[in-house]
Amino acid sequence: MNISKQPILEETASNLADKDIIEEKDNCDGQAPARPDxxxxxxxxxxxxxxxxxxxxxxxxxxxxxxxxxxxxxxxxxxxxxxxxxxxxxxxxxxxxxxxxxxxxKERFAPMIREALGIRRGGNLSASSLEVLAVIAYNQPCTRSFVDSVRGTDSGYTISSLCDKGLIEPRGRLDVPGRPILYGTTDTFLRVFGLSSLDELPSIDALQKNLSGESNTEVYDEGISEEQLL
Incomplete structure (x- = not known):
């Protein structure tokens, strides 16, 4: 008796195809989720x-x-x-x-933020502090003696105060006799003045307006308390 094998072969091929589809689906289900755009x-x-x-x-x-x-x-x-x-x-x-x-x-919303949250007004940096900051910011790293020579007066106390406020920091020592400390500005300095980098520092003319009193520079930053700025 002759028995045809063709239907069996066709059924086997069909089963294999179904199995491949199932395995492919399983592989898809096991893939890691799509990465966020x-x-x-x-x-x-x-x-x-x-x-x-x-x-x-x-x-x-x-x-x-x-x-x-x-x-x-x-x-x-x-x-x-x-x-x-x-x-x-x-x-x-x-x-x-x-x-x-x-x-x-943004700086212009500081008064409304203080009013809404009951935050006391931040202190203003003194003219001498702004002068020292300006000298260091535009010439960093530099020594205390350099700052003194530019200002024509002793800057030791102001430099120490600015270090305490976190606006400047030591940047190593100058390789000369006595090895004086070099100072530079910090990321806190950038945040306080709303700068992303030192490249955004205002021009000397604009800075001189601040120092001459034509513009009032108020320092407002969450990381510095009012007491630190006074």
């Missing part, structure tokens, strides 16, 4: 910076977002252009530093 990553960066309230390093952001640090820097740069644009509808700005970034409120 840039829009979602920007939302995550915004959320982290908002919750932090202080500078967060690009390295930490990259680890949290499971992406490369250069990618985080690129996204933060794009966000900064949007946040800091003159036409931005936001009341906050995004400051970017060498190794970190931070969300902060």
């Amino acid at each position: 840039n829009t979602e990553l920007k939302r995550a960066i915004e959320a982290i910076l908002f919750a932090a309230g202080h500078p967060v390093t690009y390295e930490k952001l990259a680890i949290a977002l499971d992406t490369a640090e250069y990618h985080v820097r690129q996204l933060v740069g794009e966000m900064a252009l949007e946040y800091n644009a003159p036409t931005s509808a936001r009341g906050i700005m995004l400051l970017t530093f060498d190794d970190s970034c931070q969300l902060c409120t």
Whole structure:
């Protein structure tokens, strides 16, 4: 008796095809979830910076977002252009530093923030403090004797006070007899004056207006108390 093998072969082929489909589906189900797109990553960066309230390093952001640090820097740069644009509808700005970034409120809203939250008015830096800061900011790193020579008076107390406030810090020592301390500005200095980098320092003419009293520079920063600024 002849028995045809063709139907059996066809059934076997059909079963194998069904099995391949099932295995393919299982493989798809086992894949890692799709990586978030840039829009979602920007939302995550915004959320982290908002919750932090202080500078967060690009390295930490990259680890949290499971992406490369250069990618985080690129996204933060794009966000900064949007946040800091003159036409931005936001009341906050995004400051970017060498190794970190931070969300902060725009300066013009400081009076309303103080009123709403019951925060006492921050202190103003004295003219001598602004002078020392200016000399150091535009000539850093520099020594106390250099600052003294530019100002024509002793700056020891003011330099010590600015160090206590965290606006300047030692940057090593000059390789000359006596090895005097070199001073430079800090990230706190940048935050206090709303700068992302030293490249954004105002011109000498604008600075001289501040120092001459034509413009009142109020220092307002969450990281510095009123008592520290007085």
